[in-house]
Amino acid sequence: MKRGLQLALLFFGIALPALTGHAARIGDLSETNIAEQALRFFTFQDPAVRYALLGSILLGITCGLLGGFIVVRKMALVGDALSHAVLPGVALGFLWNMSKDPLAIFIGAVLAGLLGAAAVHLIKHTTRLKEDTALGLVLASFFAVGICLVTMIQRLPTGNKSGIDKFLFGQAAAIGAGDVQLMAVVTGLAVLVILLFYKEFLLTSFDAGFARAAGFPVQAIHYTLMLLLAFAIVIALQAVGVVLVSAMLITPAAAAYLLTDRMHRLLALAAIFGLFAGALGAFLSFLRPNLPTGPLMVLAATTIFVLAFLFGPRHGVLARWWRQRSSAARIQRENTLKAVYHVLEAREFKGEGVSLRELAERRRETVKDARQQAGELRRHDFASLQEDGNAIYLTPEGWQRACAIVRNHRLWELYLTNAAHIAADHVHEDAEKIEHVLGEEVVRLIEKRLNYATRDPHGRSIPGLADLRRGASPESPASGPTGYGRSA
Amino acid sequence: MTDAPPLEIHDLTVAYHKKPVLWGIDLVVPRGKLVGIVGPNGAGKSTLIKAAMGLMPISSGWVKVFGEPVKKNLTRIGYVPQRESVDWDFPVSVMDVVLMGRYGHLGLLRRPSKQDRDIARESLDKVKMLPYANRQISNLSGGQQQRVFLARALAQESDLYFMDEPFAGVDAATEAAIVELLHELKARGKTLMIVHHDLPTARSYFDMLLLLNMRVVAFGPTNEVFTHDLLQSTYGGRLTILSEVAEAVREKG
Known part of the structure; x- marks a missing residue:
């Protein structure tokens, strides 16, 4: 485990300085043949592509890891609701200083996500409604508010060029240097927290009652996980889009669940599948101008799932x-x-x-x-x-x-x-x-x-x-x- | 400190969604006893042990474990939850689950050491599940799953054990193995509180019985407590007033 930690730190040590290069142009890949394009894309030659690919890889890893816990804790719907609930926060973060400032959008989105989670909690505990209904309510209402705000922004004089609409279906090409830095920080944080508290996450996911009896702060651990989940969703928004981001949480982890019976392997596989789906989706979206990245990433992840479903050695x-x-x-x-x-x-x-x-x-x-x-x-x-x-x-x-x-x-x-x-x-x-x-x-x-x-x-x-x-x-x-x- | 009783409960009242389920429980459990908790459905048997471990908020009263508030002595408590309370398709091996019994001693951040693994392995051996150590838990029968939970509790190396229906849905061989294990633990000075729902076996399995129906009907040595009258007042319909009042409290709350 210790070595894993060192590797993770090493990875970010190398990756972060590499990002200081400048992006020139995006989307001129459509002129050569596929093999050459793939070579150019995956060797990070093109500085413009570097952000998109690195960002997609980072979000794939984070979503895969968090998704592993979401799937075994049967919280897939929570991920879906949370991802829709962040949209108003994205729009408000944009309105803060009328630009796509990664940090403002990040903070706005996380706050909206937490507000959504609190609303679910409130509905569940003060009414007779059950969790699925509460999730459905919050998902739809927050998303509706978000769509209204996004439409408003696009009507503004500068709104057209804002790129805010990319948050709906995702566009890897829109990932900038600031975005990638934020993604690297969040991915590093997620990997670090999961490595440090793996034992606690495992125990509380499997048997919360026993964990509480053994003296573990089950609620605090749960909220830590939810916060990381919100982070993962928010960094994935730019490339995957609000509508499909929950699929990047669930699909790689679901495929991994079909292939292994041990939690640590499930997490590793989910992260790898997320990484592949992210990279492949980003690459495919670069082949033609204006292809939305989100659906392509999700299709790549779904392909992995279908392969696991069909050819998994045991299940x-x-x-x-x-x-x-x-x-x-x-x-x-x-x-x-x-x-x-x-x-x-x-x-x-x-x-x-x-x-x-x-x-x-x-x-x-x-x-x-x-x-x-x-x-x-x-x-x-x-x-x-x-x-x-x-x-x-x-x-x-x-x-x-x-x-x-x-x-x-x-x-x-x-x-x-x-x-x-x-x-x-x-x-x-x-x-x-x-x-x-x-x-x-x-x-x-x-x-x-x-x-x-x-x-x-x-x-x-x-x-x-x-x-x-x-x-x-x-x-x-x-x-x-x-x-x-x-x-x- | 060794003189303090393993479990002392004074005037404990517990409510679920404002509806009282346990009223004014008083209990002092002596050391080294195998205690069966029996009573009808809804008598609050599981609630009692959960409240004793601090797993649910209590409305009034207090619980002491070896003379201290329960939060201070959690590592001296071992727990076997109901088998249905977890997802047996969860991606962990038998060994992973038993190792969880060591987590409470480790606290935050520390990882299980070789010594913890040895303890887990010994615990598995005691319930005759060592050959299954690397199996995924969904490949086990109900009786085997229950043994895994017992092994996890053994790995906790505690002095006071709470077990929630450890005999529910297990085969005869497992039932006999569990009884043997409980007696062995008792012989080593451990105190065991077992929620049980089968009256005929309760008589032969336990030293002491706690007859429970929202309040303590009787608590004492099995041969003194297992009487027609006491069982009648535990299981009989004389408590309707108590549950009606509980309902009224909930509505007004």
Whole structure:
């Protein structure tokens, strides 16, 4: 952690002096091809681009970090309301000395944000209205005031060139030297506070009651986080715009939440995703004149989210689909093995091979299906095929697996009838599913509970450990008591 | 200081949105006792332990922990909140949660040391959850989640424990493990206050019972307090007047 702090300080030590260079022109990137443009853009060559890119990176990092806490504290709506509530403050900050002074706008916006938060608090605690309603009320009313003020400013003689309208949808190109310095300070502050108070933020986010009982100032920590959140929103306004800034808080953090189960990794990933989305959005907005940056950044972040949603290694759609598919294939194989066992059992385990026709009849399907199933078993070394391909022989592994499945099925049926007192003709369907998921440990418990019974409710014998041990070429199941307890 | 009782409550009244939920509670809990707090729904069982820990504003009365105001002795208090009070999808591992038990001793700014990690690991071992240390908490069963909360409380290394329904929704094996652990803690001189809602087991689990229904109906050794009459007046409908008055107070407030 200490090293992280040093790195952060080093970063700002390098970044800040680099900003003193002058911006000449903006928006002449549209003349060359994309690769050259990208090279020029991301190597900071163009002083005009430097502010836009650095600013976008800084806001991405800050929004990602704060967004991580917002998402796990289920405060996404709070971020949205707060971001709309700052607009009147932006306008008043502009009116203060009729210019886009970063500090005046920053202070105005933060004050408006805090006023909005206080209004939500007041409505929540003095009326019967719940938080979501209070947030909706404040969001809409503050935003309405803000829009009126912005329109007013644009009607003023100097208002047209003010660039105040850029605060609605964001324009990275409008970021100036003063803006970037402010953004660097806020980002540094956010990183520093989160590093120093990570433990406190983590504890109060997870279990506020316990934190209070352990003596932590939960309210103060909450307000610190809210203040940082307001800062993050305000520095992002210029590039992302009031309307979409909450997406830069939520989307990178949401994508990170899908990819990791640990808070510190979630924060790191969210910051990185925010950084990428910010940089990419700024770059895309430079390709054509007057493209709004906010929507492009949000689209970049959304793309990252969709990728995480689809391809996340554990919670991703693709991974889940793959797991379901392989589980379905395993169940299919186990059902085939069970059918082979049933055929062998029907002829009292005389003869080894099972012809595909017998198998198909047993499973009520075509010989072609049976052949395909047999091929599946062969691929998993559960069986070998006769040379002409018309009969199937179980390998020792296949025989063991088949015995285990049949055993699971019949034990479960018996358990349901004997221990849960369910009628014998009601238990088969259930056992068809349970047989594939019973683990060794549970099977042992059930066997013990059933006193190592040897017959299922329908009078058929339950394969025991002796059968499993015997491997291939069964003659008949072990007679007498079966199960682990006695045969071991 | 060692002579001061672990928990002393005098004339405690607590109100929720101006509606009184606990009236005039007087209580002196002796050291090294395993105390069950029982009573019907809405009797104020959780409220009592929360108020005792200073988690909610109290209308009148006072609470002393080992002879001091509760705020001065927070590190001597261990707490197991209700399991449903947190989001189990939260991105932390089992170890992260148990380490939180050490945070109170660390105070602001300091990070858990190796020694804290060792204590957390021992606590996990005591509830037989050490193999799960690196699991994310949503992959646990209800009983396992409860054990993690217990391990976190153990890591607090406190002298007075408050537990809010630690037996709610756990499997039989976990229930037995928790009872064993509670007795072990008691044997080491700890005092334990357990909110419990199952009367039949309350009789066998606890040394002392606090029968609660908005006020203390009875407090004493289990065999003296677990009587038909006292249970009747705890759970019976004789308190309707009290709750009606509480409602009236709220409306006028």
